Amino acid sequence: MLFSRRLMLGLAMAGSFASALAFPALAGEGPTEIDLFFPVPVDGKLARDMGTLIKEFNDGHPDIKATAVYTGSYDDTLIKTRAAIKAGKPPSAVIMSANFLLDMQIENELTNLDALIKADGTTKDQFLGQFFPALQGNAVINRSVYGVPFHNSTPLLYINADKAKEAGLDPEKPPQTWAELTDWAKKLTKREGDKVTQWGIAIPCAYDYCGWMMETLTMSNGGRYYNEEFGGEVYYDTPSMLGALTWWNDLIYKHKVHTPGATPGPAVSTSFISGNAAMMMLSTGSLTYVRDNAKFNYKVAFIPRNVRNAVPIGGASLIIPAGLEAEKQKASWTLIKWMTSPEKSGWWSRATGYFAPNMAAYKTPDMVDFLNKNPDAKTAVEQLDVAKPWFATYKTVPVRKNLEDEVMLVLNGKKQPKEALAAAQKAADETLKPYNAETSLKLP
Amino acid sequence: MSLAEPAALRVATSAAPRLDVLRRFTTRFKASLRAYLLLLPSLVFLALFTYGAMGRVLVDALYQRATPKAPVRFVGLDNVSAVLADPAFTGAVVNNLVYAAGTTIPSIALALLFALTLARTHAVSSALRAALFLPVLIPMVAASALFMFIFLPNVGLLDYYIGRLLPVLPNWLGDPDIALYAIMIITIWKNAGYYMLFFLAGLQAVPEDVMEAAHLDGAGPYQRLRHIILPELKPTFLFVTVIAILNAVTQVDHVFVMTQGGPSNATNLVLFYIYQQAVEHYDVGKASAATLLTLAALMGLTALSFRTMANREGGP
Numbered sequence: 001m002l003f004s005r006r007l008m009l010g011l012a013m014a015g016s017f018a019s020a021l022a023f024p025a026l027a028g029e030g031p032t033e034i035d036l037f038f039p040v041p042v043d044g045k046l047a048r049d050m051g052t053l054i055k056e057f058n059d060g061h062p063d064i065k066a067t068a069v070y071t072g073s074y075d076d077t078l079i080k081t082r083a084a085i086k087a088g089k090p091p092s093a094v095i096m097s098a099n100f101l102l103d104m105q106i107e108n109e110l111t112n113l114d115a116l117i118k119a120d121g122t123t124k125d126q127f128l129g130q131f132f133p134a135l136q137g138n139a140v141i142n143r144s145v146y147g148v149p150f151h152n153s154t155p156l157l158y159i160n161a162d163k164a165k166e167a168g169l170d171p172e173k174p175p176q177t178w179a180e181l182t183d184w185a186k187k188l189t190k191r192e193g194d195k196v197t198q199w200g201i202a203i204p205c206a207y208d209y210c211g212w213m214m215e216t217l218t219m220s221n222g223g224r225y226y227n228e229e230f231g232g233e234v235y236y237d238t239p240s241m242l243g244a245l246t247w248w249n250d251l252i253y254k255h256k257v258h259t260p261g262a263t264p265g266p267a268v269s270t271s272f273i274s275g276n277a278a279m280m281m282l283s284t285g286s287l288t289y290v291r292d293n294a295k296f297n298y299k300v301a302f303i304p305r306n307v308r309n310a311v312p313i314g315g316a317s318l319i320i321p322a323g324l325e326a327e328k329q330k331a332s333w334t335l336i337k338w339m340t341s342p343e344k345s346g347w348w349s350r351a352t353g354y355f356a357p358n359m360a361a362y363k364t365p366d367m368v369d370f371l372n373k374n375p376d377a378k379t380a381v382e383q384l385d386v387a388k389p390w391f392a393t394y395k396t397v398p399v400r401k402n403l404e405d406e407v408m409l410v411l412n413g414k415k416q417p418k419e420a421l422a423a424a425q426k427a428a429d430e431t432l433k434p435y436n437a438e439t440s441l442k443l444p
Numbered sequence: 445m446s447l448a449e450p451a452a453l454r455v456a457t458s459a460a461p462r463l464d465v466l467r468r469f470t471t472r473f474k475a476s477l478r479a480y481l482l483l484l485p486s487l488v489f490l491a492l493f494t495y496g497a498m499g500r501v502l503v504d505a506l507y508q509r510a511t512p513k514a515p516v517r518f519v520g521l522d523n524v525s526a527v528l529a530d531p532a533f534t535g536a537v538v539n540n541l542v543y544a545a546g547t548t549i550p551s552i553a554l555a556l557l558f559a560l561t562l563a564r565t566h567a568v569s570s571a572l573r574a575a576l577f578l579p580v581l582i583p584m585v586a587a588s589a590l591f592m593f594i595f596l597p598n599v600g601l602l603d604y605y606i607g608r609l610l611p612v613l614p615n616w617l618g619d620p621d622i623a624l625y626a627i628m629i630i631t632i633w634k635n636a637g638y639y640m641l642f643f644l645a646g647l648q649a650v651p652e653d654v655m656e657a658a659h660l661d662g663a664g665p666y667q668r669l670r671h672i673i674l675p676e677l678k679p680t681f682l683f684v685t686v687i688a689i690l691n692a693v694t695q696v697d698h699v700f701v702m703t704q705g706g707p708s709n710a711t712n713l714v715l716f717y718i719y720q721q722a723v724e725h726y727d728v729g730k731a732s733a734a735t736l737l738t739l740a741a742l743m744g745l746t747a748l749s750f751r752t753m754a755n756r757e758g759g760p
C-alpha cells in the first residue's frame with residue numbers, strides 16, 4: 001500500500017515535471033533555445049567559468065538563449081552526445097575531445113560546417129587561418145571543416161629547478177635531446193643503496209595519457225603514429241615507435257631513473273609536486289595546477305627530441321551534431337564563433353590554463369600582460385610551432401588501447417618492446433579491419 | 445503478490461468444486477483485481493525501465509553491422525559467439541571469478557569475526573560497530589578517490605608507511621600482477637561492515653536456552669561456535685554469500701574511477717567489458733550479447749539461491 005502510494009506520488013511528480021519541461025517548448029515565439037554540452041576534464045572551477053561565459057553571451061544576444069549542460073569527462077560527453085543523437089534530440093553544440101571528431105564523422109554524427117562558413121561570406125582558408133596551423137588537422141576531415149578548436153594543450157617537460165641546481169645542472173639550459181635528458185635524469189636520481197629516494201623523471205601511462213605520451217615520444221623520434229590523411233592505418237610496428245618505447249623501457253630498467261610500472265597522470269603530478277620526481281612530462285593543462293601548488297622553483301621546456309622537435313596537440317573542439325533544425329544550427333554557429341573569438345578565447349585560456357587556439361588572442365592587451373607575468377605559459381604557446389595533430393582513427397579509443405595495453409606490459413617488465421609493438425599492431429589492424437573493408441580494401 | 449494471495453485463497457476454498465474452470469478463473473481474477481490495480485503503478489515502471497530494457501537488449505543482441513556504413517542486419521547468435529571468442533571477455537570473466545572469490549570469502553570471514561566479537565551490546569562495542577560500518581556509508585566513487593591517494597606509488601599513504609620496510613615499492617595500481625588485488629582490498633574494506641550487520645542479526649536468532657544448556661554441559665567456546673552458532677547461522681551465510689557474489693558482478697565503480705580496467709586489462713571485470721563494448725567500441729550488438737550472458741548467469745545464480753533458501757526454514 002505504502003509502496004504504491006509512493007509510486008503514485010512519484011507519477012504525479014514526474015507528470016508535473018514533464019509538463020514543466022514541455023511548457024517552454026510550446027511557448028513558441030521567444031528566443032531560439034540552444035544547449036551546449038561541455039565536459040570538465042581538469043577541475044571543478046571550469047564549470048563556474050563556463051556559467052560566466054554563457055551568461056555574458058545571453059546578455060549580448062537577446063534572440064538566443066543558450067544553456068550550458070555539464071556532461072562529465074571527455075568520454076562521458078561523447079556517450080551523452082551519442083545517446084542524445086540516438087534519442088532524436090541532439091544538443092546544439094558540444095565541446096568534444098579533438099580526436100573523437102573523425103570517429104563521429106565516420107558515424108555521420110557531425111554537421112559539415114562548410115556551408116555555415118560560406119554563408120558568413122568568408123572562405124574556409126580565411127576561417128581556419130585564425131587558428132594555429134597545428135590545430136587544423138583535428139578540425140578538418142576530407143577537406144571539410146567539422147570542428148572549431150576551443151581549448152588545446154601540448155605535452156611539456158617540467159623541471160624542478162631547485163633540484164637541478166642542487167645536482168649542478170643549469171635549469172636555464174634545459175635538456176634538448178633524449179641524450180641530454182637521460183643524462184639529467186641520471187644526475188637527478190638519488191639512491192640509498194638499492195632504494196631510490198628521488199626519481200629523475202616521471203612519464204604518465206594510464207589509458208588515454210599513455211597513448212598521448214607514446215605519440216609524443218614517437219613524433220620526437222621522427223615518427224607519425226598514425227596516418228593523418230586516412231583513418232584506417234596506424235604505425236605501431238615501426239622503427240620510430242620501437243625507438244620511443246625502447247628508450248622509455250631503458251629509463252626504467254637500464255638507467256633506473258623512472259619508476260617501474262604504469263603511473264597515471266595525477267600520480268605523476270603529485271610525485272613532482274612532492275619532490276619525489278625531479279622532472280616530468282605532462283600536459284600544459286597541468287600548468288595552472290603546478291603553478292598553484294609547487295613550493296619550489298620550476299621550469300617548463302619543450303619535449304626533448306631524438307630526431308626532431310615534434311609534439312601532438314590535445315584538447316577539445318566545438319562541434320555541431322548532425323540532425324539539428326536550421327534555426328538552432330544558425331544560433332549555435334553564432335555561439336561557437338563568439339566563444340572562439342580572440343577576446344573570449346583569451347579569457348578562457350587565462351581562466352583554465354589551456355592555450356587559446358585563436359592566434360589573435362595573443363595580441364590582446366590582457367593576454368600580453370598575462371604572458372609577461374607567466375613566462376611558463378609562453379613556452380607552451382611557442383611549442384605550437386612544432387605541434388602536429390592528435391591521433392584520430394576509426395574507433396580511436398580501442399585502437400589506442402590496443403597500443404596502451406602492450407606498452408603497460410613493457411613498462412612492467414613483462415614484455416620486450418619489439419614483441420609488444422608487433423602484438424599492438426596486429427590487434428589494431430584487427431580493430432581497423434571493418435573500416436578498411438569499406439574504404440581502402442573495397443576494390444572495383 | 446502477498447496482497448493478492450489471501451483474497452484468492454478465500455474465494456477458491458468457498459467456491460463449489462463443480463464450477464467450470466473459466467468461471468473459477470474469472471472470479472479469482474475479479475477478487476484479485478484490486479490487488480493488481482494496486483500493483484499497476486509499479487508494474488508500469490518495471491515494464492518501462494526493467495523488462496522493456498531487457499527486451500531491447502535481447503533484440504539488440506541479435507543485430508550487427510558488417511562495416512561502419514552498412515545497415516544493421518539480423519545475425520542471430522553471431523554476437524554471442526563473437527563475445528565468447530573475444531579474449532578480452534574471457535579475461536574479464538576469469539578476473540571476475542578471481543575477484544568474486546577473493547572478495548566474498550575474506551569479507552564474509554571478517555564480517556563473521558566482527559559480529560562474534562561485537563555481539564554483546566555495550567558502549568564500546570556499539571562504537572566499534574559504528575566504526576566498522578562507516579565504510580558502507582561512503583559512496584564507492586568517493587572511497588575510490590580516497591584509495592587512489594593511498595595507493596599512489598612512492599608518495600601515497602601506504603608507500604609512506606611500508607616504504608621503510610621494502611627495498612622496491614610496489615606500484616599498486618600500475619602493476620598488472622597487483623592491481624586486481626588492490627581493487628579487492630577496497631571491496632573487502634567496504635563490504636565487511638555491511639555483511640557484519642546480517643551476522644549480528646543472525647546471532648540474535650541463536651536460541652539463548654540452547655546456548656545455556658551447552659554451557660552447563662561443559663561445551664567450550666569453540667564447541668559452542670562449531671556445533672551451535674555456525675549451524676544456526678547457515679541461512680544468514682547463504683543470504684550473505686548471494687549478496688556478496690551479486691555485488692562482485694554489479695559493483696564496479698572503483699574500476700571506473702581507479703584503473704579503467706587496466707593496466708593491460710588486469711582489472712577488467714565483466715560489467716566494465718560491457719561498458720567498453722558499448723561506449724569505446726560503439727558496438728551495441730556485442731555489448732548486448734555480453735549483457736545477456738551476464739544476465740543469464742546472474743538469474744541462474746538467483747534462482748538457485750532462492751530455491752535453496754525456500755528449502756530452509758526461516759531465512760532472514
